C-alpha cells in the first residue's frame with residue numbers, strides 16, 4: 268500500500284545497483300529513501316493493478332505463490348500481498364542486500380494474515396537459476412528488474428518451468444523504451460499467450476486456451 272512515511276524519509280541509503288547501465292558486479296549508488304519511493308517504486312495506480320491480479324485468485328480461497336523480480340523498497344510486494352488470499356507466500360528477488368532488507372521489513376506486516384515472505388538478495392544471474400531449478404510454480408509473477416527488451420524475453424523463457432496455465436505474469440514499464448515495447452509485443456504474439464495491455468504495465472498468461480489475438484493497445488507512444 269502507499270507508504271507516505273517512505274516518501275517523506277529524507278535519509279540516505281547506499282545500495283548496489285545491478286541495473287542495465289551499471290558495471291559487472293553492480294555499481295554503488297547513494298539515494299534518498301524518498302527518491303526511491305517516488306521514482307523507482309510502484310505507485311497507487313500500478314499498485315491497484317497488482318493487488319487486482321492477486322485478488323483474482325480470491326474465489327479459490329486457496330493461498331497463492333507470488334514472485335517479484337526487483338523489489339526495491341517493497342511497494343509492489345506490499346500491493347501484491349494485500350490482494351492475495353490469507354496464507355499466501357511471496358518470494359522477492361532483489362540485487363541490493365540493503366533494499367532486500369527494507370522489503371523484508373516492510374512486508375513483515377502481512378504475517379498477521381499468515382502471509383509469508385522469502386527474500387533472495389543478489390543479482391538475478393545468480394539467484395534465479397537456483398529458484399528455477401526448484402521448479403515450484405507461481406500463480407503471480409511480477410517482472411520489474413531489468414528494463415531491457417532482451418532481458419525481458421530471456422527472463423520469460425527462463426521462467427517457463429515456474430509457470431502454469433493459471434499464472435499471471437505482470438510486466439512493468441512496457442513502454443519504457445522502443446526496445447521494451449518491441450519485446451512486449453513479441454511476447455504477446457507467442458502461441459497460446461493471452462495479453463492485457465494496461466499501458467504502463469502489461470499482463471500475460473501462457474497456456475491460455477484461446478486463439479492468438481492482438482493485445483488491446485499496441486501502438487508505441489513517445490514518453491512526454
Ligand SMILES: C[S@@+](CC[C@H](N)C(=O)[O-])C[C@H]1O[C@@H](n2cnc3c(N)ncnc32)[C@H](O)[C@@H]1O
Pocket residue numbers: 283284285286287307308309335336337338339340341342343344360361362363366389390391392411412413
Ligand atoms: C523499478 S525497481 C523495482 C520496483 C518494485 N518492483 C516496486 O514495485 O516498487 C527495480 C529493482 O530491480 C533491481 N534490479 C535491477 N536489475 C537487477 C538485477 N540484474 N539483479 C537483481 N536486482 C536487480 C534494482 O536493484 C531495483 O531495486
